[in-house]
Amino acid sequence: MRFSLRNCFQHLVAATLLTASSVGLLILPTSAALAKNSPKQQPDGLAQAKDDRSVYAEIAKAPENARSKRNPFENDADAVTAGRKLFEQHCAECHGNMAEGGKKGPSLREEEVQRASPGALFWVLTNGVVRRGMPVWSKLPEPQRWQIVSFLKSLRETEHVSSLNSQ
Amino acid sequence: MQIPQTERKPLPLPGASVLSALVLLISTFFSSYSCAQESPYIVTYDHYLEEPGNLDVEYFSTFGTQRASGDFHAFWMEFEYGAKAWWTTEFYVDAQTTFHDSTLFTGFRWENRFRVLQREHFINPVIYVEYEQKNGADKILKEVEGHDVASDYADLNSLLSQEHDHELEFKLLLSKTFKGWNVAVNPLAGKNLSAGHPWEFGYAMGASHPLALRASPNRCNFCRENFIAGVEMYGGLGDAESFGLNVTSHYLAPALAWNLPSGWTLRLSPGFGLNDNSHGLVLRWGVSREFAGFGEAVRQFLGRL
Numbered sequence: 001m002r003f004s005l006r007n008c009f010q011h012l013v014a015a016t017l018l019t020a021s022s023v024g025l026l027i028l029p030t031s032a033a034l035a036k037n038s039p040k041q042q043p044d045g046l047a048q049a050k051d052d053r054s055v056y057a058e059i060a061k062a063p064e065n066a067r068s069k070r071n072p073f074e075n076d077a078d079a080v081t082a083g084r085k086l087f088e089q090h091c092a093e094c095h096g097n098m099a100e101g102g103k104k105g106p107s108l109r110e111e112e113v114q115r116a117s118p119g120a121l122f123w124v125l126t127n128g129v130v131r132r133g134m135p136v137w138s139k140l141p142e143p144q145r146w147q148i149v150s151f152l153k154s155l156r157e158t159e160h161v162s163s164l165n166s167q
Numbered sequence: 168m169q170i171p172q173t174e175r176k177p178l179p180l181p182g183a184s185v186l187s188a189l190v191l192l193i194s195t196f197f198s199s200y201s202c203a204q205e206s207p208y209i210v211t212y213d214h215y216l217e218e219p220g221n222l223d224v225e226y227f228s229t230f231g232t233q234r235a236s237g238d239f240h241a242f243w244m245e246f247e248y249g250a251k252a253w254w255t256t257e258f259y260v261d262a263q264t265t266f267h268d269s270t271l272f273t274g275f276r277w278e279n280r281f282r283v284l285q286r287e288h289f290i291n292p293v294i295y296v297e298y299e300q301k302n303g304a305d306k307i308l309k310e311v312e313g314h315d316v317a318s319d320y321a322d323l324n325s326l327l328s329q330e331h332d333h334e335l336e337f338k339l340l341l342s343k344t345f346k347g348w349n350v351a352v353n354p355l356a357g358k359n360l361s362a363g364h365p366w367e368f369g370y371a372m373g374a375s376h377p378l379a380l381r382a383s384p385n386r387c388n389f390c391r392e393n394f395i396a397g398v399e400m401y402g403g404l405g406d407a408e409s410f411g412l413n414v415t416s417h418y419l420a421p422a423l424a425w426n427l428p429s430g431w432t433l434r435l436s437p438g439f440g441l442n443d444n445s446h447g448l449v450l451r452w453g454v455s456r457e458f459a460g461f462g463e464a465v466r467q468f469l470g471r472l
Contacts, residue, residue, distance in 0.1 A: 081384035089428060090204070093218075093459045103463065104220065127286040130252045138287050139204050139215045141347040141380040144392070 056112035058129045062120040069119035072143070073150045083151025086144055090137070099155055104133060114156045121149045205432040206349065207397045207424035209451050210310060211373035213351045214291035214342035216282055217249030222461035227434075227453035229307055231446045236321040237267035241306040245455075248462065253282040263306045269324045274301025274332075276309075280340065295338035295353070303330030308449060310336070312357050313367025313406045314414045316444035333360040347380045349373075349397075365407040373399035375422070388427055395424045402441070416445035431456050 073079030088097065094105030101107030113121070125145050128136035137145060206213050209227065217223055225245040232238050243261035250256050259276040278297035304327035306320055320327070335358050342351040353371040358364065375397025383390045402417030404410060420438030427433070431454065438449035 078384045082382040085384065085386055086382050103460075128252065130282060130285045133219050133252050135216065135218050135249075135252045136287055138344050139206075139213070139349070141377055141392075143381040147382055 053106075053110075053112075055106050055129065055132060056110065058132075059112060059116045059120050059124055062117075062123040066123035067117045067119045069122060071118040071122070071146050071149055071153075073146050074118075076150065079147045079150040080154045082144075083147035083149070083154075086140070086148050087151050090140070091148065094134070099152065108152055109155050113152065118146075118149045118153060121152060122146060125149065204395075205424050205426055205434075205455065206373075207375050207395050207422035207434055207436065208351070208373045208399050209420070209422060209434060209436050209453065210308075210401045211351050211371040211399045212280070212293070212295065212338070212340045212342075212353055213344075213349050213373075214282065214293045214340055216252065216255040216280055216293070217247050218457075218459075219249040219252050220462035221249045221457055221459050223247040223455055223457045225453060225455035227307070227451060230448075230450045231306060231308065231320075232448045233265075233320060233446060234317060237265045239263055239265045239306050239320070241273070241308070243307050243309070250462075253285075255280045259309075261301070261305060261307045261309075263304060263324075265304075265306075265324055271304060271324055271328055273305040273307075273328075274299065276301070290341050290343055293340040293342070295336075295340055295355075297334075297336040297338075299332065299334040299336065301332050301334070303327040303332070305332075308418075308446075310355060310357075310369060310371065311401050311403050311416055311418065312336075312355060312369035313403050314409075315369075315403050316414060316416045317440070317446045318444070320446075331361070334358065335360060347376050349375045367406045368404040368410065369402060370404060371399060371401035373397055373422075375424075386428055388429075393426050393428070395426070397422045397424075399436075402445075414444060415442075417441040418445055418449060420449070420451070 087095075087099065091099075091105075092102075094102050095108055096102040096105075099108040101109075107113075122145055124134075125137045125140075125148060127138075128134045130136065140148075206215070223245070225247065227243055227245070229241045230238065231241070241261065241263035243259050245257055245259050247255060247257040257276075257278045257280075259278070260272070261274060261276075262270065262272045264270040276297055276299045278295065281294045281296075283292045283294060303319075304324045336355060337357070338353050338355040340351065340353050342349060344350075351371075351373050355369045355371070357367045357369070359367075375395050377392055378394040378396060379391035382392050387393075398419065398421050400417070400419050403415035405413065405415060417440070418438045419441055420436045422434065422436035425433045434451070434453040434455075436451045438451065440446050440449070
């Protein structure tokens, strides 16, 4: 057989499309369900994670030297904004877009989280809670994990301001 | 030995395939996505597993140069699913085109990775177990082991594809991330279950670092923190009968990953053969996208049937 660029291209396109079609067929039936089941639209799932308060006990397992670590971005407004961006990208899928809790992750607005030291939150973020489904997040560089902690800590102030406004 | 080559017709392009490919593209835009921080490695594994319930769909290509034969383009799809936070399971299908020869399906793989320790430690081990069913024309070079050398791939596809391999492969994935640097080392041992093959050994190792450690407050595609640069090295270490570097091939490959906020990841890695037994150039690229809540959606879909 003589080499033909056109033949080769056809082979490549055919193989790619056949593979892609198998993916398409796999994803098609689930894509609609995925769209319907985003945390925003399916509040019934919130109860599952929110009711399970035992997960907050993980925060208390942070060792003393981890708990006493200070956030290098304390009082840094940019860190809160960057942390919000990172939270939306990596955490909102489980904990909800506003950290209110989702199907897989608990609310991060609860007292147990808001009262925890920044170091303890950083420790949980770094080590995950693997046996309960939370992956380790040490793949995010340390400064990014601290930025997420800054955002989480800012939620308390946001709630305080909004409660004052409502009064 | 010169084997007469049969004329191969181009594979058919049925309308359904085109339609399904379009469906794939459309569904990716309308379904829930997750933005993972993917490493740039293509051969090496770090200790991070897929998030539970998420499906990562990946496409990779490898263009390789070949002495005394046609260059090749091998490609594969990966479906990586986070079964648990400590267990990731992955299915591959792969194929290749050898220039001046033909295109053919070369096999499938099923791999599983198990995280051993619950928390982060100085070194984080992950156990990797894979079953492969492939033919001798497989050229994706996803791992290099034993006495794999470039000349093994020089024969015609029609000849290579007559060899059928059922292989079990075990890896110990050791990885550590510190101050933004990830360092990973993966020793491997593989056994062709067909009779008479000894255990084969190999290695892969890599190091990577994001271009910026701190995230910028703006949502942006080109922020430096979205790029992770690294380098990986991999090769064979002989087999149980002749362990060592004699008649083995080795590669060094810089690698770059671009994690887009939209959930897509692009990877590029030009690899270079380090000795005469290696392919001169192994250029790889890939695109992947992670779908959040895939497992839950499948459960709900099946529950409705």
